[in-house]
Amino acid sequence: MSRPPRRKRSAASRLEELLDRVSGKAQRSPRRQDRSSRSRYGGARTMDIRRDAELFNRLVQLDFDYLMRQRFTAGPSTLTDLLPQSVLGRAQNGHGWFTDEWGVALQFPDATFDRVLTVLETGDPNLKGFLVRRRRGDMLQRFSRWILDNLWQPEIELTIGGAPIFGVEFLAGRKVPTRAFLTGMVLAGFMDDWTYRETAMMHRKRTFGGAPFHIGGGEILIVDREKFKLCGLGDTGQTVFSDEQLRGLRDAGVILGGRDRAYRFPDQDQVYFRRCAGDGISDDLAMLYIGAHHGFEAMLGAFVMDAIDTYDKYVVDLTWGGVDTALARTIQERFLDREDRALVDDRAILDLIHFAAKRNDPAVNLSSSHRRFIQVEWPANIPTLLNHWRFLQGEPVFDIKLGYSRIPARDFYGLAGRRFKAAGMPVKEPEFLAPKEGGRRS
DSSP: OOOHHHHHHHOOHHHHHHHHTTTTTSSSSSOOOOOOOOOOOSSSEOOOTTHHHHHHHHHHHHHHHHHHTSSSSOHHHHHHHHHHHHHHHHHHTOOTTOOTOOOOEEHHHHHOOOHHHHHHHHGGGGGGOOOOOHHHHHHHHHHHHHHHHHOOOOOOEETTTTTEGGGGGGGGEEEEEEEHHHHHHHHHEEEEOHHHHHHHHSOOOBBBTBBBBBOOOOOEEEHHHHHHHTTTTTTSSSSSSOOOHHHHHTTTTTTTOTTTSETTTTTTEEEEEEEEESSOOOHHHHHHHHHHHHHHHHHHHHHHHHHHHHHHTSSSSTTTOOHHHHHHHHHHHHHHHHSOOOSHHHHHHHHHHHHHOOOOOOOOOOOOOHHHHTOTTTOOSSSSHHHHHHHHTOEEEOOOTTTTTEEHHOOOOHHHHHHHTTTTOOOOOOEEEEHHHTTTOO
């Protein structure tokens, strides 16, 4: 007689079991989930980095080498610290080289940033996990000190120590009004904050089309790595956690608290806990909105804050709440102390969240990563971020493919134009440049 299929336990039930264990109520350890079997769902195969180690190692190296050969407005030293994060996302989701010979996605959900670097360091000792994390963190700390030291300068040059910020070549030698640049930073620094997103749903109850406005979101929290592993909660971004559940994890010592404490990897780590189901923000729409409302310099500030959010995900020294939010909060506090008012009004943050939400009208299913913003996609000769600015300026744009889903710019800019029109901010219908014959496709 065959047994009925075993139901996968929810994160909530695993949390309850953990709390029982902590309080001494449980009689035995929970069963470990059997990850040995492959499954196919929607043209994807779930893999295991231990069982399929040889395949994983080969695909990681192929994918990294492929990405390094693409066109970016950044040099190799910047890309070697940035692109392993892209490889991780592609491994977990079955994108890029992570497919089989029939094009079926090979997903490695248990892949980690450091496991990817373990593969890459065999060809380059400079890519050891600790070294990469340390360089990324040092870069963030250096920028944070620099920007806070220059808050009251009327103009700043986006260069630190003779090099452009975060190695982005189109920032080299560029001077911007400090206040406008900081405005973009603060807006982008708070647009992912769950408190602001929750408030935005109360502040703007309807989409531009009149439907109930809803946006998903969560919090990045510091955890004790060993205790977190013991929980077996899996992907905490896929399950909604209530205040009570998070309080239970704090009581159990899994989630750590306190802004002023020092946290370091590998004893601690930062984990995303979902607080509300649903789609989040389109970073592309957010950049466009900030550029349209506050100008190019603010758009660059938002872009830099997006880079901070990217690099901060894998560092040694961890910041409670994330470097981007902590830095945005510090900037607001400095202006409040000096001018008796914050640099950016809360309503401006809520309006940004409402405009850039993927599930406003018309719906947009695109959010480019920092890597995509600095990539020069065929047939363009400029990076994606600057193509977005050309769209706002009414200048001819390139019909590039956007994001991991490769949405044609022609489609996205059409949707963005309708979103701007709905918000009472009409933009010019884009004109597209014809691709040059024989151009390189990436």
